[in-house]
Amino acid sequence: MIEKLNIVPFVSVDHMMKLVLTIGVERFLVELADEIEADFRRWEMFDKTPRVASHSREGVIELMPTSDGEVYGFKYVNGHPKNTREGRQTVTAFGVLADVGTGYPVLLTEMTILTALRTAATSALAAKFLAPKNARTMAIIGNGAQAEFQALAFKAMLGIDRLRLYDIDRAASAKCVRNLAGMGLDLAVCTSIEEAMEGAEIVTTVTADKQNATILTDNMVGSGIHINAVGGDCPGKTELHPDILRRSDIFVEYPPQTRIEGEIQQLLPDHPVTELWQVIAEKATGRRDARQITLFDSVGFAIEDFSALRYVKRQIARTGLYEELDLLADPDEPRDLFGMLLRAQAATPTAA
């Protein structure tokens, strides 16, 4: 969409919000899940690597690259649970698409909002293949920044219309109720996890503490349920008692990463898991029967971000919701980078 070689389209937070609102949150989630599903079907075409993590006492900073041989994408993302106490986000992110043929970036975008959307879209996509048929009730344990996105993704893609909310901080549940009011969801705020689980066919766990927690214990999990485990996503950070894992059929994104970061870090390294892409590509079975416990051990994988970046790139070309960033040096003669500097000096004598 752009001819000037120095320019990279940039999607600011403001433009991303406008884009999401222009498309509509639910339609955005559905279309994004379609994009992720299409990329998961061609999973074998992608370069895959566990993300490159830099851990510190307070959190983690990660780079998540992937490529399908024509397009390269990566995301920068942090995870700092203590940030909320200082008025900051636990997770912030931005991402880049580039052309493999030239190595030139072709998109830079905020990805804090986009990550929230792609995480929810991936959860609902997994549930489409794994959750009990005709499920209508979902418990959401942990009502922070990700909760509403999960709610709307499951509503739009699975027809979930009853939510049972629980958070150790009641204000978080109240925030969810406020934000989701009038969107066609029946909302119940619960005072315990047990209460939230009553009648739920799907349970989403999405808490944020960086520690091994036991949000769900074995006795809370009845047969036939689908567990969408989103919050356990880095070493030492899990949400489920290992006994639940042993009773479940476990589905993961990319095993080499999930065995380090997911709930299954609590299991032996050879514990059997099924790759979600294989279920989507009809190379493996998803839900087999009504009594089976299915578990999507979600940690987030680079291909989901790649799908999201490509979706956004198409949508900004259509809507014009971006600005032009002067990011790439573009001398008239490509070998004359220094000459470009000299000519800039000649053009602005006061800068010398």
Add this chain to the structure above:
Amino acid sequence: MIEKLNIVPFVSVDHMMKLVLTIGVERFLVELADEIEADFRRWEMFDKTPRVASHSREGVIELMPTSDGEVYGFKYVNGHPKNTREGRQTVTAFGVLADVGTGYPVLLTEMTILTALRTAATSALAAKFLAPKNARTMAIIGNGAQAEFQALAFKAMLGIDRLRLYDIDRAASAKCVRNLAGMGLDLAVCTSIEEAMEGAEIVTTVTADKQNATILTDNMVGSGIHINAVGGDCPGKTELHPDILRRSDIFVEYPPQTRIEGEIQQLLPDHPVTELWQVIAEKATGRRDARQITLFDSVGFAIEDFSALRYVKRQIARTGLYEELDLLADPDEPRDLFGMLLRAQAATPTAA
């Protein structure tokens, strides 16, 4: 320098050129080399990892992260030798600094120009410890985008005032002569590599083809010379005949990366090399005598980019040469990312 949590300072190509010209190219190179030297002295404090490379037929896209425990930095950089035939840069780059404590990015900057500067600054820094004392003459084999930066770094830091230029494309040498005219350098354009090497105490090889080339053969290299080998920097891309390597004392940035990417990929994996930081920190010997051939097998390492990013961050705070980028989602209540979207909708009813 900035209070708004959503804002990341951004240095465009235009601002980077203004910054370099305001400071002056030579002073910028000297101060940048000082910054790199200071970081090399505290080398052991850094998280180090070989860069994360995505190779394709046409080139490579790399992410180069590092951290000193307080500040995290990474660079995105490509290398596509065929790009120049399409009017594009072989190498483009941008970089990010982030606060380890919060994970929040604190700087986004173009790094195409900055990489050219830091590569030259690192070369001259290495030569300060390795080249023969009082050297005045340098041959530069390969007169592309990096050549003038190397010339000025060696002039400013070592007092090199005679350059012998050679390129298979005579127009590239002519461009160098044009750009360096009037800067206090005695410039000779040579018609062969042998001619360029005459009287040179230092030779810089900085060609761009992605292949194993033999820019220098053994008979061209006399005793006492310092070789600054810059162009061999990815697997299958080298410039020197292996016999030269066997006669030289070899100095490298980070052995696990250089053994994959540098000239020494042609040698056995246990061939002895000295880490440059150890020479700088006085833990290893640099040049021992006047007859020794020293070789800096430069591939570029993440810590050099980290130093460059920190230097730029300080300089833009001083000069104001940056703009504010709305990159980070910053809801009033950190857990209320979805509510921020809703409030954006309320604020711009036409976007709904």
